[in-house]
Amino acid sequence: MSEQQTDLAAWPDDVLETAASWKNDGREVAIATVVHTWGSSPRPVGSQLIVDGAGAMVGSVSGGCIEGAVVKEAMEVIAGAPARVLDFGVSNDQAWEVGLACGGKVQVYVERLD
Amino acid sequence: MKSETLEAVLKVRAEKRAAVLLTNMLSGDERLIEAADLASLQATDADLAEQIASALRSDKSRTLETDDGPVFLNVFNPALRMIIVGAVHIAQPLARMADLAGYAVTVVDPRRSFASVERFPGVSLSSEWPDDALADFGLDARTAVVTLTHDPKLDDPALEVALKSDAFYIGSLGSNRTHASRLERLSESGFDDQTMARIHGPVGLNIGAKSPAEIAVSILGQVTEALRKAS
Structure with missing residues (x-):
């Protein structure tokens, strides 16, 4: 068949491909995944953000409101802390709580890529 | 992980x-x-x-x-795919927008002067006849098919393959009159009303789109609606 093939790997926002390539480059990587949402939340379950040891990130787990806190947790996980589940939302009063402007709640699982 | x-x-x-x-x-x-x-x-x-x-x-x-x-x-799940039949002007912005929205896009047009790399840089192109090309792709429930040629010789064979597939979206460019005569031809080929109702025609959401890029927005909007609001 006469088909001129494009480079699908050139997708700019393929988070997991990027995670694998960072790891191959010798960078430490943590993966954050939205595992549960309640009410309105900007990114659906399954959305992912990857973070490296220097805090560089690709992808998203919200509209930008909780990424900063997730990056901080991710860097701890990279440094050797265990994988963890983070809860963000209006009713949460833990120290790392960051309010979601939209009023929803979101749960994020943060793990190291070993 | x-x-x-x-x-x-x-x-x-x-x-x-x-x-x-x-x-x-x-x-x-x-x-x-x-x-x-x-x-x-x-x-x-x-x-x-x-x-x-x-x-x-x-x-x-x-x-x-x-x-x-x-x-x-x-x-x-396997990647979303969009098959665009007709390497016409509207296909240029539509191919780029659909790529941004996460679709693996292929533009099908046997007329090589239309389906050229210069007109579609970075897009997967097929110069096969649409029914052969679409049969080869194996249209599944993660695939959208959009025909844009206005030409029954090119659009109809593509629609016949698409209507027999699980494609989640089928859309066909053309006015109400063009679409009515299209349905008549398909009916003569043996498709019933219920099956033909799967075709969105005239294609796209009614947002008053004029330019090729605006029409592409209306089509991608309708494809998104079919994908996300179906279940």
């Missing part, structure tokens, strides 16, 4: 197979289960097999509460 697990996920995706990754969020245990393995899983864990099948069908990842703790079920 183990690197081996990530490599396995990327391989499944590259080979366009459906799978789910189960991650126990207490223990970190991981298990990649392909849709093809569901039949054998059915025998040992029917409940889990049904949960996975349902998640794949609805394309929705979710957390399962199990005796061993919360398990995240991450759905990896």
Whole structure:
């Protein structure tokens, strides 16, 4: 068949491909995944953000409101802390709580890529 | 996540197979289960097999509460695809926009002066006859088909293949009158009204689009509606 093939790997926002390539480059990587949402939340379950040891990130787990806190947790996980589940939302009063402007709640699982 | 697990996920995706990754969020245990393995899983864990099948069908990842703790079920369905028949002006912005929205796009047009790399840089092009090209693609429930040529010689064969497939969206450019005569021809080819009602024609949401890029927005909007509001 006469088909001129494009480079699908050139997708700019393929988070997991990027995670694998960072790891191959010798960078430490943590993966954050939205595992549960309640009410309105900007990114659906399954959305992912990857973070490296220097805090560089690709992808998203919200509209930008909780990424900063997730990056901080991710860097701890990279440094050797265990994988963890983070809860963000209006009713949460833990120290790392960051309010979601939209009023929803979101749960994020943060793990190291070993 | 183990690197081996990530490599396995990327391989499944590259080979366009459906799978789910189960991650126990207490223990970190991981298990990649392909849709093809569901039949054998059915025998040992029917409940889990049904949960996975349902998640794949609805394309929705979710957390399962199990005796061993919360398990995240991450759905990896094959990529969305859009087949555009007719390498016309509207196809240029539509191919770029659909790519941004996550579709693997192929533009089909046997007229080589239309389907040229200069007009469609970076887009997968096929110069086969539409019915042959579409039959080769194996249209599935993750595929949208949009015909843009206005030319029955090119659009009709594509529509006939699309109507016999599971494509989640079929749209065809043309005025109400063009569409009416299109339906007449398809009816003569043996398609019933219910089947032909799957064709969105005139194509696109009615947002008063004028320019090719605006028409592309209206088409991609309608494709998105079909994908996300169907279930």
